[in-house]
Amino acid sequence: MTSPRAVTHPAREEIRLEEVLHALADPVRLHVVRQLAAEGTEMNCSCIDLPVTKSTSTHHFRVLRESGVIRQTYRGTAKMNALRRDALESLFPGLLDAVLSAAGHQAARDAAHR
């Protein structure tokens, strides 16, 4: 029997490129991923503050988890989030870093001009 707070993740081989790209294509989710990458360690949901309500956050974190981009685990009442760097790197070498670097460049451009 599964514990009341079980969380299911796709196996490494089940991760699909299209779903990963779709997950990363949303501004809110891309922001989450950038923060996770910047921290390097896992973070709980609420320490990543987002311009949306709690229920919308839950939705975005689920999309990220189900697409294989993050791994979520409970630590008491907090739900910790971590990038699945190893899985993504072995499946799609260089992809995550390319997206993160692209997002960084774009953010810099946005900040610089305007």
Next chain:
Amino acid sequence: MTSPRAVTHPAREEIRLEEVLHALADPVRLHVVRQLAAEGTEMNCSCIDLPVTKSTSTHHFRVLRESGVIRQTYRGTAKMNALRRDALESLFPGLLDAVLSAAGHQAARDAAHR
């Protein structure tokens, strides 16, 4: 006055990462991009055969163009499509290649196991 067959593209600086990722997240469009990359040169719409009707093709090519992934130009009645490699590379270095390589790996895996 614009010619009857004018095509508008986003300027380089207007290309947004989120839109590019969204454009690449669709299987049909990813397939188009992979073929364009494999050929290396521009191809007309109908020589890339897709499992959808003509009107759906038009839709996908427009999404790719408006997101800045491809450039379209008329050559007689044919509409030629080319990847905007230079623009993408300067904005998001390594991104397109990472996605293409990821798509290649996934295709190889799909072909191998089943």
Next chain:
DNA sequence: GTCGTAGTTTGACAGATGTCGTACTACGAT
């Protein structure tokens, strides 16, 4: 001109998506 070919436009439609508010659940602290 007339015709065929390549692609567009429009309208329709079912399904997905992002968002919210409210009610709920699980856990730790007291």
Next chain:
DNA sequence: ATCGTAGTACGACATCTGTCAAACTACGAC
């Protein structure tokens, strides 16, 4: 046992998306 906190579930909603069919437009060839 009670309470507060972190997050979930559910239902609602407007919008977006991928798809098609049918009618249309622009161009080259004849």
